[in-house]
Amino acid sequence: MLTISNYVKAKTPEEAYELNQARSSRVMGGMMWMRLGNARVKTVIDLSELGLDQIEESDNVIKIGAMCTLRQLEECEALKEMYGDGIAESVRHIVGVQFRNQATVGGSIYGRFGFSDVLTAFLALDTFVELYDGGTIRLSEFVNRKPDKDILLSLIVRKSKRKFRYESIRQTKTDFPVIACSVVTGMVHGKETWYFCVGARPMKAALLEKQWEIPKDVSEEMLAEYARQAASEFTYGTNMRGSAEYRRHLAEVLIRREMSSILAEGR
Ligand SMILES: Cc1cc2nc3c(=O)[nH]c(=O)nc-3n(C[C@H](O)[C@H](O)[C@H](O)COP(=O)(O)OP(=O)(O)OC[C@H]3O[C@@H](n4cnc5c(N)ncnc54)[C@H](O)[C@@H]3O)c2cc1C
Known part of the structure; x- marks a missing residue:
């Protein structure tokens, strides 16, 4: 069973990061995975007020906020235009629409799960992760790092003709x-x-x-x-x-x- 003592909606990424430095704190994404585990969490940190739920397209990149849902990925026109149906196909089989409306990109990438379709899709593209403390690094580097107490802010896919x-x-x-x-x-x-x-x-x-x-x-x-x-x-x-x-x-x-x-x- 998961037991949570305090719930905090962080006002800034800095506040989220500081709170997360305590050993018994946890960041929450959509909670779809975390709620199935056994843990005593002193403070759970909600990132939903940090504006990380948008997919932004510029000339060179598509920036996906960590709180975007898998459903947003599935329906994103910018990703479809660049990479066809591939991204939608990678998440289409994950449980069901209601589930994909809650599970987040941040939780999926941060978790570095062996079974992850999301990781398998984005690792093959020219992708970076933006971390609050660790800066912007290649996803291929992040995937082999041990989980730490940093906050994943966004996933950045460099546009290219691929x-x-x-x-x-x-x-x-x-x-x-x-x-x-x-x-x-x-x-x-x-x-x-x-x-x-x-x-x-x-x-x-x-x-x-x-x-x-x-x-x-x-x-x-x-x-x-x-x-x-x-x-x-x-x-x-x-x-x-x-x-x-x-x-x-x-x-x-x-x-x-x-x-x-x-x-x-x-x-
Ligand atoms: C029943 C079930 C079936 C699934 N099937 C599949 C499948 O077939 N394919 C697939 O790819 N995935 C699958 N998943 C995984 C799912 O798609 C999500 O990846 C998973 O639920 C985590 O996302 P979340 O938003 O729920 O994260 P949470 O459960 O909220 O968090 C997961 C972990 O990430 C941390 N975290 C979350 N956001 C951040 C952040 N921004 N910065 C730092 N740390 C963060 C949390 O502290 C926690 O440790 C499945 C999950 C479940 C429960």
């Missing part, structure tokens, strides 16, 4: 994914670059970068070979949802499908 695909496999609708994969491609420093991100391995999402110049008329066999190589560079584990070998196989299949879909659309 193609993005997302797929996951679930044993039953709305369950955690058995495997989740995103594939992104674009020109980086004049070179065709492919990013592969595999999550729910069941370890948390990891990223692989390849400078592969894949011809438009690549054969099915060659594409399968690229996918096999990418999938083989991740490590996988076994749990109640699937074995390591099954996950490696699924990752290979999803990566091939996603690459094929990008190539069919044209880069």
Whole structure:
């Protein structure tokens, strides 16, 4: 059971950060995950008055406040325009609309959950996290940091001409994914670059970068070979949802499908 003694609605990010330095304090996002745990929390810190519930688009970035919900991600036109249906697809299977109206981007990213679809999607893009104390750092760096007492303010996606695909496999609708994969491609420093991100391995999402110049008329066999190589560079584990070998196989299949879909659309 979760027991909370005090509830504070922070007036400034500074107040939230200061309150959070106590060992028994906790920041709350949508509380969808936290409320299932066992803990005695002295002070729970609500960030809902800090204006972090907006998605802002500028010429170079899309900035997603930590208190934005997964439903806002799903319905965001700016993300859709840049990356097609991929972002919506990454959250579409998470429980249901009512749940996604409450679970937040901040809680999803801060939690660095192994099963996270949200992390698997954004890690493959050119994404940064804005922390109150730690400044703005790459999501790929944040994901491997141990959880600390900082406050996640926003997720910042740098706009670039990249193609993005997302797929996951679930044993039953709305369950955690058995495997989740995103594939992104674009020109980086004049070179065709492919990013592969595999999550729910069941370890948390990891990223692989390849400078592969894949011809438009690549054969099915060659594409399968690229996918096999990418999938083989991740490590996988076994749990109640699937074995390591099954996950490696699924990752290979999803990566091939996603690459094929990008190539069919044209880069
Ligand atoms: C039944 C169930 C099924 C789920 N299925 C999936 C799934 O299939 N795929 C998927 O990707 N996710 C899934 N999730 C996870 C869900 O999408 C959210 O990621 C999760 O609920 C956390 O978001 P929240 O807003 O509820 O955070 P909370 O529960 O409020 O917080 C989670 C943690 O993050 C910390 N935190 C929150 N916001 C901040 C912040 N701004 N700065 C610093 N720390 C912060 C909290 O202190 C806490 O430690 C599932 C969750 C549940 C409960």
